[in-house]
Amino acid sequence: MSGDSSGDSSDKEYVRLVSSDGFEFSILRSAASVSGTLRGMLSQSSNFVEAKQNRVVLPNISGVLLEKVCEYLYYNLKHQNNPGNIPEFDVPPEMALELLVASDFLDGMRRVCIRNRLVG
């Protein structure tokens, strides 16, 4: 843990996101870094608690929502390199609004697909 900030090892490293209702999701650091906010929180050069423990508590995001968020983070990570031809990201309409707010909070989920979904 100590000394590996970014670099190859971060591909294998896992961080934990905790929802308001106590669900813990363990995801790749690289996936979490898609979100600017999360990236800042977990950055090893920051001195905050989150970085030290590699664990972020998000009291305003529910477990269901957080799960979707993690799904999105992976989706984004997987298709980072070819923005042309990607399959749709499925968003259940009842969750769309909450997801939008969460994405705003987390600063990173700028892909158009969510808004598309909402408009559609």
Next chain:
Amino acid sequence: MMSSGKSRVKMRPPRNRDSGDVNFDDSWGVLSTAMQEMYRKNASRLSYEELYRTAYTLVLKKHAERLYNSFKTFVAQHLREIVGSELAPLASNTTNSLLTSTIGGGGLTSTIAVPLAAADKREGGIRFLKAAKAQWDDHCLCMRMISDILMYMDRVYCKELQLPLIYDAGLALFRDHVVRNNEFQVGEHIYAIILDQIQLERDGDIVDTSTIKATVLMLESLTEDKIDGETVYSRSFEPKYLRSSVDFYTAEAEKLARECDSSQYLIKTEKRLQEEYFRAMSYLSVTSEPKITKIVEENLITKNIVSVIKSDTYGLTFMISNDRFDDLKRVYRLCKRVDPEKTDLRSAMMARIIQQGGEINQDALECLKHPDKSKGVTAQNAATAAAFKWVEEVLGLKEKYDRILNETMDGDNQVQTSLTNAFSSFINKMNRCSEFLSLFIDDNLKKGLKGKTEDEAEAVLDRAITLFRYITDKDMFETYYKTHLAKRLLGGRSISDDVERMMITKLKMEVGFSFTTKLEGMFKDMKVSNDMMQDYKAHVQNTDPERTIEMSVSVLTSTNWPVSLSTIESHTCVYPPEIERIKRSFEKFYVDRHSGRVLTWNPNMGNADIRVTFRKRKHELNVSTYAMVILMLFNDLADGESLRYEEIKAATSIPDNELIRNLQSLAVVPKTRILIKQPMSKDISPTDRFSFNLGFESQYIRIKIPTVAYINKTETDSERKGTMDKVDELRRYQTDAAIVRIMKARKTLEHNILVAEVTGQLSSHFHPDAALIKKRIDAMLEREYIERSAENRQVYHYLA
């Protein structure tokens, strides 16, 4: 990519945990406490998420503006406290300061200004810089952290209203409240310390460059708000730096000029240039480098370089004379920096070359006037000796400067041009240059190249060609060369036909074949004559086998050979009957072969072998044709009889000057007195009597009797004048031809353009002066080759 559908699903609105109004002060309290902790380096106990969310909520609730301003106030206050507590105390030990000291034992205290010792100054200053840098580092770190937490506000609020982001605002706050702190003058201290350090280093001390560099980086990171591209470094520090540098280098320039000789000055200048360059690149800002370099160049080079070059004791002249190559390299490098044209350097070199060239010219002329008898130089070969001296010295000078150009100035083209111009100038000032060069080559082809290998010979000729290139009046050279070549060919004096041809080839490469056609014609004539002689001998065998006199004739095409050989009037001669007979025979032989050609006999260049019976024994004498004719007269005389000068002249019709010369060779020159002269004096007067010297004795059987050279000096001068006149005449014809040629091609030309074109066309032969061209144009107008245009008197038309 829209999915179709109007699915009527119920949307769940986002749950708002923080409903209701949020208390700004509470939230701000959380944030400000956190920021305090950050400054105290206790950030590890803080939760990023919580702070982020706090700020996020404030922004959502439209408190962004208040948050932003509170942030700014907080940071400003904090920074001011820092300055007061951490930096101000250190400021007093940095520069010259007031010290309270006790004087004497009487407990008298007074406050005096004491300049601090260099070591104290240095340490105090560095300590201050380090402290400032530490604060800066802390501040940057905190700003990063705060910027992270307040990222939401950055994104949403600052970007919207185009306000500076948190991080940038933080930097600006540092700039305004620390560096530009009015109370404690932190910035001014920093600048003064850095300038002190620079001065220490300029004086030779070692300073802590890494700290200075760190400080400079800090100054460069603090950008100015309203002015693009400017930083605190460029706006506040750099001007001070440049001003103090100007002061320093103005003084330095005077100091060096006073204390050092030229060589030292140059070395020190280069050292300073390097020093400033490294300083700017390594611990100041790269952007300052060109500016400081310019300051040094202006003060140390531009102001003083001319006086360095022109200095009597150690200036350029001295460096050149003493082969001070390093110094010359330095001068060149430094001049090049400030003046890509290197005008000062070039004009100084040109002046020197022209001066030295003038001296060489003078020496040669002196040599002519006062031949150095001790070196065996007589009036006769004074010209040759002077020519050699001149050529060798000029070539030597050229080699010296070529070396300087290549080794110290990188073969710079502009300098090369200047050198060429300077050489051209003084060489052509010497109006006997063409003659001298021709003499030089002549002597080499007669004697000097004997026994040398082909390569060595070629080397010598190449040197001659080098000089040839500089001469503008190439047609003068052609005239002299032709004359000398004629003498060589006809007298058989040339050591090698191959070398002669090599020379012609080289000349051809320089100026084209029009120049050398006549010269090659001369060679051809000789060869043709040779072949013809074979045939003639066979012919004589067949027709006149009893003939006892052998004759060898060279037939010359008059246009090829020098003009002096073909004027008829001065070469009259009445030949003895035996000679006359064989003359006629050859004429017939020749005319049979080439009808329509006219032969004119030229006794000027020939020679004859005569077998003469003296009392003691027979000798074979080799004499000039004229001398032969004179001697033959004495065949018919009885012993003891004599002839007067007048009688000889009447009998032979030889012109006076030739007659005198030959009689002198035969009667006056001590070793070869074939004739006895009465009275025995050096000069020939018309009343002298000559008789055959039966008692002549010599140890050699074969004796060559050379003809005495023209002793009368004015004659030689008039001969030269004659040459000039002929050259002028030739030039007139060439100019005319050029004018007609050009007008025929262009039909209509303006006066100035015509003059320029004519000059260009003739440039390979000689340099025409404008007056000559104008005269010839007038002549052409008169002869109606061209006419003036009716509308514009400056324009000419070609008349077919």
